[in-house]
Amino acid sequence: MRRFFLVLVLALFVTGLAVSGGKKEAATTDDAAGLTLWTWKIAMAPGFEAAGRLFEEATGNRVTVEAFSPDETYRQRVIAAANSGDLPDVINWWAARGLGFENTLVNLNDRVTDDFRARFGATAFNNSIVRDRDVRNWASDPQTSSVVLGLQAGDIHQIPLDVGGFFTIYANNDILREVGLEDTVPESFEQFVEFAAAAARGTNRAGFVFAGGLSDVYYNWMGRAVEASYLGVETSVGLINRQEKMSDPENIKPLLAFEEMVKADVLLRGSIAMNIDEADQAFAAGQAAYLLGGSFTFGQLSAMGMDVSNVSSFAVPLLEGSRHDQFLRNSFTLTALAISASSPNQDAAWALVEFLTADPVGAVALANDAYILPAANLGGHTNQLIPVLQNMYDGFSDEPNVVTLVDNHPDSIGRRAEWGELYNDMQRIITGDLTAREVAARFDANAAAEAAGGN
Amino acid sequence: MISRRKVKETVAGYLFCLPAILLFLSVGLYSVLFSVFLSFHNWAGVDFAGTARFVGLDNFRYFLFGGSAINTRIFFLGLFNNIRIGFFTIFFVIPIALGLAFMVTNTKRSGALRTVYFLPLVASGVGIFYVWRGLFGAFGFLNRMFSALGLEFLVVREGLLGNPRTAIIGVIITTVWAGIPGTMILYYAGLASIDETLYEAAEIDGASKVKTLWYITWPLLKPITIIIIIHELNKAFQMFENIWVLTGGGPGGATDVVGTLVFKNAFELQRYGLATAMGWSVFVLTLGLSLLSMKLFRSETN
Numbered sequence: 001m002r003r004f005f006l007v008l009v010l011a012l013f014v015t016g017l018a019v020s021g022g023k024k025e026a027a028t029t030d031d032a033a034g035l036t037l038w039t040w041k042i043a044m045a046p047g048f049e050a051a052g053r054l055f056e057e058a059t060g061n062r063v064t065v066e067a068f069s070p071d072e073t074y075r076q077r078v079i080a081a082a083n084s085g086d087l088p089d090v091i092n093w094w095a096a097r098g099l100g101f102e103n104t105l106v107n108l109n110d111r112v113t114d115d116f117r118a119r120f121g122a123t124a125f126n127n128s129i130v131r132d133r134d135v136r137n138w139a140s141d142p143q144t145s146s147v148v149l150g151l152q153a154g155d156i157h158q159i160p161l162d163v164g165g166f167f168t169i170y171a172n173n174d175i176l177r178e179v180g181l182e183d184t185v186p187e188s189f190e191q192f193v194e195f196a197a198a199a200a201r202g203t204n205r206a207g208f209v210f211a212g213g214l215s216d217v218y219y220n221w222m223g224r225a226v227e228a229s230y231l232g233v234e235t236s237v238g239l240i241n242r243q244e245k246m247s248d249p250e251n252i253k254p255l256l257a258f259e260e261m262v263k264a265d266v267l268l269r270g271s272i273a274m275n276i277d278e279a280d281q282a283f284a285a286g287q288a289a290y291l292l293g294g295s296f297t298f299g300q301l302s303a304m305g306m307d308v309s310n311v312s313s314f315a316v317p318l319l320e321g322s323r324h325d326q327f328l329r330n331s332f333t334l335t336a337l338a339i340s341a342s343s344p345n346q347d348a349a350w351a352l353v354e355f356l357t358a359d360p361v362g363a364v365a366l367a368n369d370a371y372i373l374p375a376a377n378l379g380g381h382t383n384q385l386i387p388v389l390q391n392m393y394d395g396f397s398d399e400p401n402v403v404t405l406v407d408n409h410p411d412s413i414g415r416r417a418e419w420g421e422l423y424n425d426m427q428r429i430i431t432g433d434l435t436a437r438e439v440a441a442r443f444d445a446n447a448a449a450e451a452a453g454g455n
Numbered sequence: 456m457i458s459r460r461k462v463k464e465t466v467a468g469y470l471f472c473l474p475a476i477l478l479f480l481s482v483g484l485y486s487v488l489f490s491v492f493l494s495f496h497n498w499a500g501v502d503f504a505g506t507a508r509f510v511g512l513d514n515f516r517y518f519l520f521g522g523s524a525i526n527t528r529i530f531f532l533g534l535f536n537n538i539r540i541g542f543f544t545i546f547f548v549i550p551i552a553l554g555l556a557f558m559v560t561n562t563k564r565s566g567a568l569r570t571v572y573f574l575p576l577v578a579s580g581v582g583i584f585y586v587w588r589g590l591f592g593a594f595g596f597l598n599r600m601f602s603a604l605g606l607e608f609l610v611v612r613e614g615l616l617g618n619p620r621t622a623i624i625g626v627i628i629t630t631v632w633a634g635i636p637g638t639m640i641l642y643y644a645g646l647a648s649i650d651e652t653l654y655e656a657a658e659i660d661g662a663s664k665v666k667t668l669w670y671i672t673w674p675l676l677k678p679i680t681i682i683i684i685i686h687e688l689n690k691a692f693q694m695f696e697n698i699w700v701l702t703g704g705g706p707g708g709a710t711d712v713v714g715t716l717v718f719k720n721a722f723e724l725q726r727y728g729l730a731t732a733m734g735w736s737v738f739v740l741t742l743g744l745s746l747l748s749m750k751l752f753r754s755e756t757n
Contacts, residue, residue, distance in 0.1 A: 145725065213706070421525055431707070433619050453521065455522075
């Protein structure tokens with residue numbers, strides 16, 4: 001009897017090992033495939049599910065959406081799954097070039113034809129297609145991984161899903177009314193600071209709030225537009241390429257303007273330690289007259305319970321004397337969809353990706369439930385977007401703004417380590433530990449030291 | 456001659472240990488050896504065999520010897536933060552924990568006190584550090600309390616964690632707070648294990664309380680103190696959780712420690728080789744300090 005139980009236990013053990021260790025059986029056909037999609041955007045999950053149901057009705061392929069939060073968890077989950085060959089069929093990821101795990105994704109070069117690209121906005125693929133300059137810049141950076149070094153110009157591993165734009169100031173007209181500035185768009189950066197200061201003086205609130213706890217938010221959401229508009233494309237690219245000095249009397253002016261804004265005491269106390277949600281919450285709670293945000297902020301404020309009927313928005317104001325006197329808001333791709341190279345249902349997965357990204361029916365269904373702006377060119381379907389999305393969609397210009405021109409400049413080497421230090425140092429301007437001139441000098445010294453080190 | 460029974464017992468003993476040994480070899484030792492190997496490679500995290508690139512000592516050169524001037528400076532600033540957090544933690548935790556251990560040992564309400572003092576040990580770290588973050592905020596409890604008490608000079612306008620000069624103080628306060636219960640347990644156990652007859656003999660010899668404390672209690676607690684110092688140093692060099700929640704390494708990188716730099720390089724920049732090299736550099740330092748402490752410990756006990 002004892003031997004019988006021993007054999008039974010052993011048999012169960014061996015069976016268990018076989019089951020758990022066995023490879024997944026690859027499906028031989030895509031007919032009625034069950035597809036799995038991963039995302040880290042919890043708020044987008046209902047949209048994926050709504051569009052997934054439409055996709056199932058049309059194709060018979062069921063879509064399972066799995067969302068993992070926060071960002072760090074999702075990154076690790078995807079990297080771990082990529083290592084073990086367990087990636088889902090479709091992966092939602094930040095739209096970028098040089099992801100580092102392209103070797104586990106399907107190369108979509110053949111699928112993305114000119115006709116397919118024509119179904120998207122003009123700049124939608126800017127973040128997805130590897131360019132010559134990317135290949136050149138990666139080769140010159142000693143920390144570039146082999147996967148990225150193996151990419152070639154023209155490679156595409158992601159299809160744009162949603163677009164958005166930063167460089168937006170939100171105004172609380174209830175607060176601004178108290179100082180007679182409701183619905184008044186400042187004509188310059190200097191006037192914006194004046195308005196914010198007036199609001200701070202005339203009400204019991206702060207003038208301006210942004211997520212100062214994240215060192216790069218001010219620069220990437222506002223500072224770049226102010227700087228590039230003032231300096232122009234060539235000088236801005238010169239700063240990136242280490243040919244220009246930040247401490248140059250002209251080049252330092254955007255940084256000095258930032259310092260003046262800080263000195264005007266318009267920032268909400270504690271904003272230096274705030275993340276994006278906390279800054280949005282502070283604005284939604286009526287603690288500041290202006291908020292720095294993006295196209296995605298409006299939905300966030302509404303979700304936080306703010307009465308958004310008295311909130312208006314405008315593009316970031318520019319410095320007086322800027323070479324570009326108008327800043328057009330361009331959209332750029334925020335997130336994209338990729339297909340796992342280990343998916344047994346690659347054709348069905350492509351059909352789903354196409355439906356969610358390029359097909360106006362799928363894109364609109366997703367957008368309306370996920371509160372995102374589709375990357376697809378919606379054409380006559382734009383009016384099917386909910387009004388708030390439709391307004392934002394129409395607010396973007398197709399003409400490239402100065403920041404887009406800088407970002408896509410063919411000679412740019414890309415921002416290197418000195419920029420990360422600049423963002424940190426700008427936090428120290430807020431806290432009064434560094435002046436703008438000191439920050440500029442440190443930036444120049446850092447850039448020179450990195451260049452000398454071959455980085 | 457060894458009996459057959461003895462051999463069987465020995466074999467059985469090893470067989471019982473085998474699962475644990477296999478687990479350690481497959482998970483523990485493998486991951487340690489792999490991470491050493493990884494520190495000499497450039498790797499983005501996926502398919503090591505197919506994509507890792509051997510770079511020799513370049514990763515170490517990058518952040519230790521000025522390969523990247525910025526990253527070298529950031530690394531040593533992070534290391535300096537580890538050291539000062541470790542120093543101040545030890546400086547404050549030991550006397551506070553020892554005092555509390557005395558209190559708990561010599562009071563009738565020791566059960567209730569123990570529960571209160573051990574709370575930080577059982578509470579969820581991330582949750583509690585979020586509470587601390589709120590307390591240290593610009594409009595948090597700390598600033599409000601100082602204002603209410605008329606101590607305006609102690610109010611930090613942006614909050615304790617919002618100023619590069621004071622943020623590290625907030626980190627140290629939470630580290631001390633989190634370190635007290637574990638240290639107190641060790642001292643409590645140490646105090647309980649001291650032979651009562653030693654105190655009785657001292658009392659008969661007319662020794663004062665202070666002398667008893669200095670010549671009996673403290674020497675007998677020295678080995679525990681050295682263990683605590685090693686433990687706190689290790690914790691300081693592996694610090695990550697509270698800083699990530701409290702400041703994320705900011706503002707302006709003022710509270711970055713090696714742990715946050717490792718995390719940023721590995722999980723945000725996908726530079727796993729570089730991150731591992733940073734981790735091993737700190738390990739070597741911690742190992743050196745631990746060996747030194749152990750040597751001190753041995754000479755003390757001898």
